[in-house]
Every structure is written in structure tokens, then in C-alpha cells.
Amino acid sequence: MDFHTFETMTTIEKYIKKPILPSKFADLVGLQYTATVTKEHKKGKGQFFTPSEISSFMGNIASKPKSKNISILDPGCGTAILTCSLIEKLIEFDLESIELTAYETDYKLFAYTEQSLQNLKIWLAEKRVEFRYTIIANDFIEDMAIALEKHKESFDYIISNPPYFKLSKDDKRVNLFQHLVKGQPNIYSFFMAVSVNLLKANGELIFIVPRSFASGQYFNSFRDYFFSHINLSFVHLFKSRNKTFDRDKVLQETLILKGCRIPSDKVIISTSEGLKDLKKPIEKEYDVSEIIDLKSKAKILHLPTTEFEEHVMLLFKSWNNNLIDFGIQISTGPVVSFDQGNFYLTHTKTQQFFWHRYIGCTM
Numbered sequence: 235m236d237f238h239t240f241e242t243m244t245t246i247e248k249y250i251k252k253p254i255l256p257s258k259f260a261d262l263v264g265l266q267y268t269a270t271v272t273k274e275h276k277k278g279k280g281q282f283f284t285p286s287e288i289s290s291f292m293g294n295i296a297s298k299p300k301s302k303n304i305s306i307l308d309p310g311c312g313t314a315i316l317t318c319s320l321i322e323k324l325i326e327f328d329l330e331s332i333e334l335t336a337y338e339t340d341y342k343l344f345a346y347t348e349q350s351l352q353n354l355k356i357w358l359a360e361k362r363v364e365f366r367y368t369i370i371a372n373d374f375i376e377d378m379a380i381a382l383e384k385h386k387e388s389f390d391y392i393i394s395n396p397p398y399f400k401l402s403k404d405d406k407r408v409n410l411f412q413h414l415v416k417g418q419p420n421i422y423s424f425f426m427a428v429s430v431n432l433l434k435a436n437g438e439l440i441f442i443v444p445r446s447f448a449s450g451q452y453f454n455s456f457r458d459y460f461f462s463h464i465n466l467s468f469v470h471l472f473k474s475r476n477k478t479f480d481r482d483k484v485l486q487e488t489l490i491l492k493g494c495r496i497p498s499d500k501v502i503i504s505t506s507e508g509l510k511d512l513k514k515p516i517e518k519e520y521d522v523s524e525i526i527d528l529k530s531k532a533k534i535l536h537l538p539t540t541e542f543e544e545h546v547m548l549l550f551k552s553w554n555n556n557l558i559d560f561g562i563q564i565s566t567g568p569v570v571s572f573d574q575g576n577f578y579l580t581h582t583k584t585q586q587f588f589w590h591r592y593i594g595c596t597m
């Protein structure tokens with residue numbers, strides 16, 4: 235640890251006058267760290283720290299522990315804010331000991347993570363809960379390709395806000411997961427896929443991730459794999475794209491999911507606009523079969539948030555054909571109209587050039 239880092243951390247302790255929760259401490263440590271690195275550094279590592287409101291929300295949706303001695307995995311832990319929030323919730327249940335395994339690859343961050351976990355340890359000691367932790371400074375995906383057997387079904391809780399960025403085709407990690415990959419994969423889906431095997435049979439997984447995996451062909455194999463092992467029981471959606479990670483100016487549609495390996499019949503879909511109304515989300519319960527067809531190969535996750543969207547979902551499901559049955563092919567992405575010369579000028583009733591403003595509603 236260099237002098238600058240040490241001085242930065244001691245100032246946190248100086249200006250905290252009254253006791254604060256470990257998650258708040260982790261948040262402050264994260265802010266201090268952020269002031270020492272460039273935006274490019276954070277971006278390169280997919281490093282957007284979870285705001286404390288979201289972190290508390292994620293901790294609070296955890297179910298009652300099945301034992302007084304629990305194990306937690308926090309892959310891509312940052313300053314371990316998620317672990318702190320989870321433990322702040324689980325502590326209500328009279329725990330005796332907690333064993334944490336945290337993964338983080340950013341060496342500039344280690345001293346801050348250590349500071350946050352030491353603070354958590356002191357807080358837990360006051361409550362007479364034994365806390366042991368290990369920070370593993372390896373790539374979570376690569377490490378699990380080697381150490382999966384050792385950690386298989388080891389954790390009662392896996393909580394994560396993994397990095398989000400696309401991996402190039404020649405990335406080592408893509409080779410490890412060829413069977414789940416189509417197109418250019420995003421690292422967050424690998425974090426989710428690996429975690430499936432690390433969860434105990436009665437364990438619980440809580441993730442905040444982009445919602446891009448919920449539909450679309452590129453994630454077909456991933457969804458097939460993930461939903462063949464994990465049963466969703468709760469999904470929270472943020473309606474606004476820019477009101478979740480606004481401190482880091484991230485424009486990303488994210489969702490929070492909770493799942494386990496035990497079959498569940500019902501899923502709660504919860505929604506908020508952003509952070510301000512997160513304490514009063516709107517919730518609705520669905521049969522699992524209403525939002526995901528587990529028998530299908532594509533296993534599309536439907537996420538209606540209004541009655542209108544529910545109606546569209548039902549309408550969509552009532553269609554039994556494919557477009558191809560009607561001789562229609564669809565292609566998305568940029569189309570330059572004047573490059574479609576012949577087609578554009580000679581279109582007939584069955585060959586229409588649809589501009590995207592013609593499509594009034596998307597889901």
C-alpha cells in the first residue's frame with residue numbers, strides 16, 4: 235500500500251463522527267477510491283459501484299438463512315458493499331459465523347476492500363458473530379475453470395454486481411465457455427453461469443445485471459443453461475435507464491434477480507422508476523409459466539410492468555406461427571434506405587419497407 239492510499243483511507247475514519255453501517259462505510263470507501271483513479275481505469279474493469287440504496291434493497295430481498303453458520307460468495311466485490319448489505323439483513327437471524335469468499339482483480343482497489351471488510355469484521359465482533367474472509371485476487375471466470383470442483387455447491391448466498399463489458403472472440407474466457415456463446419458475449423453472463431454450480435442445493439443467488447440476457451438469440455444458449463439450473467423467485471426492474479447508476483453516469487437497463495435451485499411456482503415482478511421510489515416498489519406475483527416457458531429452447535424471460543404489457547405478452551404468446559411461415563424475414567440493425575434501391579422503389583403490397591416509427595410499441 236503506498237502512502238497516498240493510506241492517507242486517503244485514514245481521512246475516512248477522521249470525518250466519520252458517528253457509527254455508520256458497514257454498507258455505508260463501504261460506499262464511502264468506494265467514493266474515496268474513485269477519486270484516485272481515472273474514468274478509463276474504471277471503465278476498463280467494468281467498475282460501477284452499486285449505490286447504497288440498491289445494495290440495501292438487494293440485501294433485504296435475501297431469504298432467511300437455513301443455518302446459523304453461513305458461507306457467502308461475492309464475485310467482483312469492489313469494496314464489498316453488497317456483502318455488507320446482505321449481512322446487515324442476515325444478522326437479524328441470530329447467526330454464529332459467516333465465511334466470505336470475495337473475488338476482485340483490481341489491485342488498486344485491494345487496500346480499500348480490505349479496509350471495508352476489516353470494518354465489517356469489527357461490527358460483527360460487537361454482535362458476537364465470527365467473520366472470516368478471503369479476498370481472491372484472480373479472475374473469477376478463469377479461476378473457476380480450474381477450481382470449480384473445489385468450490386462446487388459451497389455457498390449459501392452468492393451476491394454480485396459483476397462487471398459488464400463485451401469480450402472479444404479470442405479472449406481466453408470465451409474459449410472456456412464456447413458452449414454458451416453466440417456472437418460477442420458479455421462477461422456478466424459468464425459470472426452468472428459460473429455461479430450456478432457454486433450454489434448449495436438450498437442456496438440463493440442475488441444479482442444485478444443488464445437485462446439484455448432476457449431475450450434475443452445471442453443469449454439463447456446462456457438462458458437455456460441458466461434457467462435449466464436456476465429458478466427465479468423475484469425480479470426487480472428499473473423503468474428508467476439513467477436513474478440507477480447515475481453517480482457513474484451509466485446508461486444501462488438493469489434488473490435485480492433472486493433465484494435458487496429449488497423449483498418455485500411463483501415469481502414476483504417488482505418495479506420502480508429509479509432509486510427514489512425503490513423503498514416503495516410496485517409488486518405483482520405471476521406463475522413462473524406466465525413469464526418463462528421452461529420447456530422451450532429459447533427460454534425468453536417476459537417482464538411485464540403494466541397491464542398493457544401483460545396484454546401484449548399474452549397476445550404474443552397466442553401466436554402459434556413463425557414469421558417464416560408467412561414468407562416474412564426480419565432483419566434488425568441499421569438499414570440504409572437508398573442502398574435498397576430496387577426494393578424501395580418497386581415495393582408491392584407484400585414487400586413493404588417499414589420505418590421504425592411505424593412500430594408503436596416494443597416490449
Ligand SMILES: C[S@@+](CC[C@H](N)C(=O)[O-])C[C@H]1O[C@@H](n2cnc3c(N)ncnc32)[C@H](O)[C@@H]1O
Pocket residue numbers: 279280281282283284309310311312313314315316337338339340372373374375394395396397398
Ligand atoms: C460492476 S463492479 C461492482 C463492484 C461491487 N460488487 C459493487 O457492487 O459495488 C464489478 C467489479 O468486478 C471487478 N472485476 C472485473 N473483472 C473481474 C474478474 N474477471 N474477476 C473478478 N473481478 C472482476 C471490477 O474490478 C469491479 O470492481
